[in-house]
Amino acid sequence: MIADRERTAERLLNSSARNSYDPDVDIDWAADLLPDKYFLPAHRSSLYGTPLWDRLSEQQRIDLTRHELASIASVGIWFEVILMELLVRHSYNSDPLTRHTQYALTEVADECRHSVMFARLIEKVDCPAYGPGQTGLRLGRLFKSIAFGPSMFAGILVAEEITDALQRESMADPSVQPLVRMVNRIHVIEEARHVRYAREEVLRGTPGLSRVGLSYHRAMLARTAFIVTRSLIHPRVYRAVGLDPYEARRVAWANPHYRDTLRWAGSKLTSFLGENNLIGGSSRKIWQAVALV
Template sequence: MQSTIAMQACDLRQIDEDPAFASRLEKLVSLSRERHINTFTQIEWPDFLPDDQWWLPPELLSVYGTEHAETMPEQQLKLLSKWECINQFSLNVEGERELLSALSAQLYAPDLPHIDTYIHHFIDEENKHLWFFAEFCRRYGGKVYSSKKVNVAGERFCREMEFFLLFARILIFEEIGGYYNVIAGGDERVTPFVRMIHQIHHADEARHITFGRTILSQSKEIAFAAADPAEREAAVAHLQRYVQISIESLYQPAMYRDSGIEAGVALRRKLLSHPARREHHVSRLLKRPLKFMNEIGINLEGQTL
């Protein structure tokens, strides 16, 4: 039988009762209210976006740093940037749809009653993101790409670990999106409307990332104290798999096909194993989330990255 002290060490209510955490939540709620944007009415949608402009900077393309980028003409790269943008925004549609469902399930949990107000703002902002990313993809790509996600069926964790893994997945997802937002949103080569979408998204996501880092810092030790050794190992493996699938989803074969590039599946395979791309994943794209997870004691740098 667990001692009272051990049981308290595994209790998520410790987070809710922390004055520093409460202060951070209050600040995030205040910022969400001050910076609220009604994207349903405030975005003016152009009739079309030209294919002969950059939709993503060339440095964000999946072929960057490889011989494939060197041999493709600029117009081909610009067309690829369109479909890579559609893929990236499609990933946001899928990710935020799942995120909304998972966040809603956290509302009014008895062990964390004081996060509800900010979670409502979080859901409101993600709902708007879901809408404008889907609207963008349908208007300018005629489709929303589908992709596979981590299969969590059959995996069961204690409440504390489930909570930690949820916000770990959200943070990784948003840090990857944030990397694209910051670079594409600040690059004047990118067509202005696409740049604006990245800027709008980043304005909210910066707060979500702050929240995610705060709650993960608070909940990591609680989750790992509540779990047995096998569950801890499974949790780390779960996140490593999530990171890997998140990377693989950026190399959507359909976006190569839609760009007029043949043998998209073969190209995807070559790019995922290319040393320059692997280096990009670790040193740039995933640099912030991998560093943060390391700081809280979790190494996610699997061999396949």
């Protein structure tokens, strides 16, 4: 049963008032990074378990996770900017006196803070903001222009739930830098509200779809999953630790450990989308290509 829209929004607004953070105040950006700590759990690195990983020194492995973290964070900024535009557009014709619209605007404020927090994290770990690459930027521009309804909110979930799983594990792992764990903790707490909001919109919007409408939203969503997943680790990450970026990217995508990580990180998402008939038909092959199903 789907909760009442206004009642859900009221609860989310109350939660936002109780449990929101200011990264400028709540994170000690001046704290030193620890030389022996990873930036992601080692077993979540895209090359973990491969001969390339075995060839790396311990310092190179730590540096690889540092650059992978920066790549994921910069892709997070890219998608959160898309999300902000989608939520503002969603609110454009909505009644600003409803709690539903007020929560959408509250989420925009959350995402503004998250984007700045991720930018400061990338700066702190002394890495480039790799971003999704030119293809991802072009397709993201198209997505935010035409996305609507179930595939819009489910597309938001693709980016949020995959990274959420990685961050939940990372924030509890003592092998990971304390600063990174704190950033992850803040994001996980605040992102839980965003996931609830988007999931309920998917539940409301999917049952009334026609066969043509369902095919459209399945196709849009599968392509979103493909672009987001393929963009997480930029090939230049590998060059930063002395590896050939093309060989390393090929090895990463063939790496069963990394494919298992993606499948694990997306398992709650794909279960939810499958239950709501948004993964199926010919689009299922796209989900399989990026190891999410």
